[in-house]
Structure formats: C-alpha cells, structure tokens
Amino acid sequence: MAEAIEILHDEAEIAARVKVLAGEIGEAIQGDFTIVGILKGSFVFVADLVRALDALGRRSRVDFIRLSSYGAAKRSSGEVRLAGAAPAGIAGHKILLVDDIVDTGRTLVYARELLQAQGAADVWTCALIDKPSRREVAFTADFAGFQVPDIFIVGYGIDYAENYRHLPYIGKID
Ligand code: IMP
Numbered sequence: 001m002a003e004a005i006e007i008l009h010d011e012a013e014i015a016a017r018v019k020v021l022a023g024e025i026g027e028a029i030q031g032d033f034t035i036v037g038i039l040k041g042s043f044v045f046v047a048d049l050v051r052a053l054d055a056l057g058r059r060s061r062v063d064f065i066r067l068s069s070y071g072a073a074k075r076s077s078g079e080v081r082l083a084g085a086a087p088a089g090i091a092g093h094k095i096l097l098v099d100d101i102v103d104t105g106r107t108l109v110y111a112r113e114l115l116q117a118q119g120a121a122d123v124w125t126c127a128l129i130d131k132p133s134r135r136e137v138a139f140t141a142d143f144a145g146f147q148v149p150d151i152f153i154v155g156y157g158i159d160y161a162e163n164y165r166h167l168p169y170i171g172k173i174d
C-alpha cells in the first residue's frame, strides 16, 4: 500500500477517551441495555467499549447490524442500505447504537429509525469520530469520541476500500 497515513490519535489516547465515554454512557443509561454496533467499522470500538463499561460494573448485551453506504469510495453514496438481518428481540430494550464515524449523519439516522421501528424503548447514539462540518441531515450523537474536520480516517476498525481496519491507531489518509 503506497498511501501515507498520519497518526491522529494513538492507542493510549483512544483508550483514555473510550474510558471517559464509558463513564458518560454509564451515567446516562440506567439499568440493562444493549449495544448495537454498525458493521463493519464499529467492531474494534464496540470491543473496547464493552470492556470499559464492564470495568465500571456495567454488563451490556451486544448485537450488530450491517449497513453500508460507501462501497470502495471515499464519499458516501448517500443511500444507506441494510445488508443482512434487522436486529431481533429488541422490543422494549434500551439501545446504545454505536458507529465508527458520523459523517453526513444518514447512517445513524437510518439505524435509529430502524431500531425504533423494531420497538426499541430508547435509543442513544455513539460515534467514535464526529465530522460535524460534513452533516447533510440534522443529527447530533449523544456520545462522541473525537471531532475531526473534513478528512478521511482509517484504522481502529475503520477502512478505506477494506484496508487498514487492523491499525491500532486512528490515522488520516490522503
Ligand atoms: P454517514 O452516513 O455519512 O454519517 O456515514 C457514516 C459511515 O460512513 C460510517 O459508518 C463510515 O463507515 C463511513 N465513513 C465516513 N467517513 C469515513 C472516513 O473518514 N473513513 C472511513 N469511513 C468513513
């Protein structure tokens, strides 16, 4: 791979931020709740978040849904699709919806509506990375890790054309 990657947040910084987010989430959501991660980008973040919540004595259930809007491009197609099954058995549950990045806002808005249509009692939203300048629909995540400008991010589960998800840090790619 020839592209250069600039490290924006290293492993230690991410771990510290995830711990703070877990604290905020634990205070805001009382009682049992289910984390619903959006695949594939959220898989590393969800894995760290459930363990940070556990360290605070909170035992969340975990589920995933698969949505896609990107393909292999650096710009969203603007059309979010559910790829695979809708989450089952969430009626009446408190849900924390987790994605890697909130960009235009379409994915999390779509996912929140999907979960509400499935009968979720309450839906909170969390994104590791927020690009507020890119919003195309009104949306504010309840919990957000790092704000970035209009740049393309990879690492810590986040890909460019299916590469770089394995990187332990969050980086910028040109
Ligand atoms: P939105 O629907 O435009 O908010 O896009 C959210 C989705 O786009 C995220 O789940 C990511 O998968 C993807 N995405 C947005 N920005 C980036 C980026 O900088 N790198 C990789 N994926 C991104």
Ligand code: MG
Pocket: 038, 039, 040, 041, 042, 099, 100, 101
């Ligand atoms: Mg995604």
